[in-house]
Amino acid sequence: MNSETGQGAHKHVWNGALLMAAAMLVSKLLGVLQKIPLQNLAGDRVFGIYNAVYPLYQLLLVAATAGLPPAVAIVVARRLAAGDGVGALQARRAALWLLGASGAAGFALLWLGAPLLASAIGDAHTSGAIRSVAFALWFVPALSALRGYSQGRSDMSAPAVSQVVEQFVRVAVMAALLAWGLSRAWEDSQMAAGAMAGSGAGALAAMALMAWKQRRLARAEGIAYAEVEVHAAQKSGQVQKQRGLSVEMKELSKLAFPMAFGAIVVPLAAVVDVFMVPRLLIGMGMPDAAAMSQFGMYSRGQTLVQLVAMISGAAASAMVPTLALSRGREQWEETRRQAGLALRAAWWIGAGAALGIALLARPINVMLFADDHATGTFAWIGLTALAAAVSTVSAAVLQGCGQVKLPALLLLGAAALKAALNAALVPAHGIAGAAAAGVIALTAAAIIAAAAARAALAASPPASAGAGGTAAAAAAAHRGSALAAARLRRRAA
Template structure:
């Protein structure tokens, strides 16, 4: 690839990564003021139906667009690329209408399975979002496949901004007008549809200009069958990995409330407890942003090394990806566990559900490693066994969640999530070539990481004992001091123990400046 073209591609990739980061942060952060406005029961109502939206958003935002961009890039010839995009649009239109009709018709049975028939109107509202999926997924995939990342990036940010605005406005007016939590939830869920419409409007002019003059002939059922097969095998795998946590949350929606009531908890209290349990979702999301955003810089190098048959470089880069993801995820997870009382009080106004949330944030480590293994295996084009690994994990969650919740409350539900993620991580790790698995513990990395994490946790825990926690104001001080002290301790211990090599530090953003600062002190 010519140098100007490579620069254009890398610039586009960074633009898309930045937009995805902004979208993730928005998706996590809005839940805090939302919960503060509507309370734990209102949060429960919203979060019960959110996974249905989340799956549709994943299809339209990161799952199918990535797969369609791959198909478009493979076609190379402009007219062939347009033909592929058109066929994808046809297939996704049928899929989206099937999902819209299915959710609309079966909304009440689904709500009943969630142990709360009053959720029917929310499910019917979120169904409209699926009507925006075909043009969003196809448009984003087509433009990414032709290396025009800016349109996808803008549509992502616009979609999240509009959706979050509608949700927060619904929560605000619900408190002023004294709406029921279900009325509030239905209007908040409409943000998914309006966000999708807004994103569609940002894509449509450019998409229409490209396709307006084209006429497509019917390629025959065989062509659509082949494309559908690839959608299921490859696109389905990509979408499932992107929706991993959301599928686990969907299982929670059907089983946690039932598990709580089966243990003798009254329905009103069960709804509140489920709302408290759902506080863990934005914490895990934010932790994953911290854990994986830096290591994302290695993904282009991984793909390039494999494409150029540079086996040794591929193995080294894969090892770096695993080590970075594990190190940053361990730091984020351990930090949140030790700071949970302050973080819980600061963000949500009390320390309810603390132990369940501490167990839940262990998810950060497993999901970060799953993402790393997924990137490596996708680079090797190994889709089938990857997908089965996910399916096995989902079955474990489904089989254990309600029983563990009935036995141990929401902490049991958190434990079920960790068990499922642990199974998926193990199955994926076994599929990675042995030489890459060995890279994970180069230079006693795991021992050094364990010691670094223990030093950080001990230091932060000790500092927290010196500061009282009796109000939201003191929670701000504890959380802020803990984060600053914890980051400083982790970096210092990692530097002293030589957790990362100089080459690995240089691979990180601002790595060169960090090295210069360390050398200046020594």
């Protein structure tokens, strides 16, 4: 590959990353808009139930899907680079089976375990919302497999559009059910269950869109899905085909495990709060409903902090494949400079966001949530925006340099510290104590992660010839997927 082609492929990666970042931004903004009318119209208790149940769903969703979409992308890209379009489709089929099974298991766990989980949270009225969101686990894992296949083909437009569609439908369904519930005087638990139902509807719409786009793509390339099945059956027989599916699933699982280990820790800090804060408030003598209302007030500031984290994470995620592809190649020094710049930008942008939210906590609270309740807590939580921005970028740099487990271990340590500080501060200071615990725990983890990322950039050598197989395979995979996408664009033109 000449330098001009390499630069074009490098630019293609960044263009795709920018598209995904823009889609993530639009998607998250729609998510913010979803929460504001929910709290304004339904009240802090419904908002508290929503924010207590959603982290549980996220944790199970990450456990069911983490690492598999990028693993699918890697396998698909490698096979397309080798000219094996049939093998790429077989990897897609294996991912659909694997993720479908894990999603069904997650649904069963939430549906059957809803009463037990509600009891652990401290409010039995959360049971309906838990069962409502469980339906999304039938669709989101399969949607993740389809997105991974598109990304393996260097087609970032379809996953980006599907993200926006998913969030738009989710918000629309939530708003419609919210309006219906208000007109019918639903109870708080019913309102929360209706709000959670939007997740499944959005995932179903996005999955249908991705499936339609990929079927149309296959037809445009002259590859019918029925022909793939006939080819596999003629080549090795039905029994061999089933054994091949099992092998495909094992290969994807092996690739996904290191990434899943890190991703599953991300929602853990939120789950720590879900199972600790309402119960600690109840232990202070609050009724269940009042404790959940307080938890809703505590969750207000997290909406903006999550926005900062998601924007940082969407932009930083591009560095993982770019750093991996650049090791052992002439672009390493340039990519290392770009990663260092991203780390510095994370500190500046995160600090600006944290100070802005903290200083403007009262007007933002009133503007978004119609009153100034728990403004002090809102300001404390706003300070965690710095840690969120730095942690997401640092984790991307560490993963790109091959240190996959360290970000997960740091987040695990932060969750443990958060739990210990919750136990010490919440009984004395209520939700303000929980917010202060988050600032301390997450900032400590962010500082360590940033120092480790800078050390990794300074010390990470180019891949040796003996150890460069993975980098070379990744580079070849990227070249093949980029060329395949270019061929498709020429045909469409």
